Amino acid sequence: MRPLVQRMGHVTLGVTDLDRAADDAVNMLGVRVIESDEARVLLSSNERNAELIFRPAAKSEIQICGLEAVSGDAVDAVRSRCEASGLKILSDQPSLPCMEKAVTFGTSEGHVFEVHTPVPYDRPVRYLGSGIHPKSLDHVNFTSEDPERFTDEMNAACGLLLSQRTSGYEICWMRAGNYRHHTVAAVKNPTGVHHISWEFASFQDFKTVADSLCVEDRRIVWGPGRHGPGDNLFIYYRDASGFMTECIAEMEEILDDGQPPNVVDPGENLSNYKVVNQWGALPSQDWIDHFTPYAEFNP
Ligand SMILES: [Fe+2]
Structure with missing residues (x-):
């Protein structure tokens, strides 16, 4: 079968200093801030609405890995396949308002994955900054x-x-x-x-x-x-x-x-x-x- 996931979605990381984390990603990688408040900072390197997400935490930690589903039906299929294979469903609420549909599951040892419909591709492809940025x-x-x-x-x-x-x-x-x-x-x-x-x-x-x-x-x-x-x-x-x-x-x-x-x-x-x-x-x-x-x- 073809994979139900097309590509990487996002990575959501807990950090102790939101501003420092975001500044570092902008200065070193060349990504840009899409949205920022006290609860989280969304960053992206391309037209996508969010690729890297920082949230406040007591220590550095990975919180969620987002994987972009091939379709809305694929999100449902992932839920069914998790249930059939005994993997725990943690949520069916998207972690970001810009996602239409998502399912979050945990591996047996505690990795957390959110399989979600694509975030909007609505940001300008070119933006100001160091001039070089990831694809x-x-x-x-x-x-x-x-x-x-x-x-x-x-x-x-x-x-x-x-x-x-x-x-x-x-x-x-x-x-x-x-x-x-x-x-x-x-x-x-x-x-x-x-x-x-x-x-x-x-x-x-x-x-x-x-x-x-x-x-x-x-x-x-x-x-x-x-x-x-x-x-x-x-x-x-x-x-x-x-x-x-x-x-x-x-x-x-x-x-x-x-x-x-x-x-x-x-x-x-x-x-x-x-x-x-x-x-x-x-x-x-x-x-x-x-x-x-x-x-x-x-x-
Ligand atoms: Fe690698």
């Missing part, structure tokens, strides 16, 4: 105690397809309806999020992100490089709230929904550079160990 929120790589189980549950709930995995299910990459190699991924670690990824038009744009980090005496955590899975170019840095942020370009597409998962050997502690980074530089232990926890669901 889109691209994918989220979660941390999971059991990536194999996570993968099974996301397939059962949303029809996401397993594109690639490591031989021991240490990392799994899943694609949605837009054919990109991965929209949701999971790496073995306590329940949370490892990194949030933005697609840029070209590798050249990362230079501006890195130069902007320099201004505040901050460092790239890993990269530049080119991953094996997804074949994408990358750099990683921590945003002002501590979330690992990835900038990518040139993500592989898999056009055949029937293509079986590709299984790769990551090597001891991600030492197989042909999988991890085709250009050769391996990640630090700091990058490998990183995760930000998931919050209890709070609409």
Whole structure:
């Protein structure tokens, strides 16, 4: 079957300092603020109404990952499939007023996903700012105690397809309806999020992100490089709230929904550079160990 989810929707993050979080996303990534009040800040990099949402919290945490459904009927189908597979429905109220329909469910270990009809595409494509900005929120790589189980549950709930995995299910990459190699991924670690990824038009744009980090005496955590899975170019840095942020370009597409998962050997502690980074530089232990926890669901 085709996936019931077309692409990433939004990522909603709890942060201790709303203004600082929003300023950092604007200055480093080049996204812009769509709407802001004391309860939340909505940001977007394109015509979409909301991609990145910050809400006040006592600590940095991921609260909801939004996935854009292929249709309103697909939202109903996700609800039915969650019920059939024993996944808990947490809400059928959209988290944003601009969404017509949504269902929010939890994985068995507590990741929270909202599958929703598309937010309006009503913002001007060009806007003032640093001049370089992402094309889109691209994918989220979660941390999971059991990536194999996570993968099974996301397939059962949303029809996401397993594109690639490591031989021991240490990392799994899943694609949605837009054919990109991965929209949701999971790496073995306590329940949370490892990194949030933005697609840029070209590798050249990362230079501006890195130069902007320099201004505040901050460092790239890993990269530049080119991953094996997804074949994408990358750099990683921590945003002002501590979330690992990835900038990518040139993500592989898999056009055949029937293509079986590709299984790769990551090597001891991600030492197989042909999988991890085709250009050769391996990640630090700091990058490998990183995760930000998931919050209890709070609409
Ligand atoms: Fe990634």
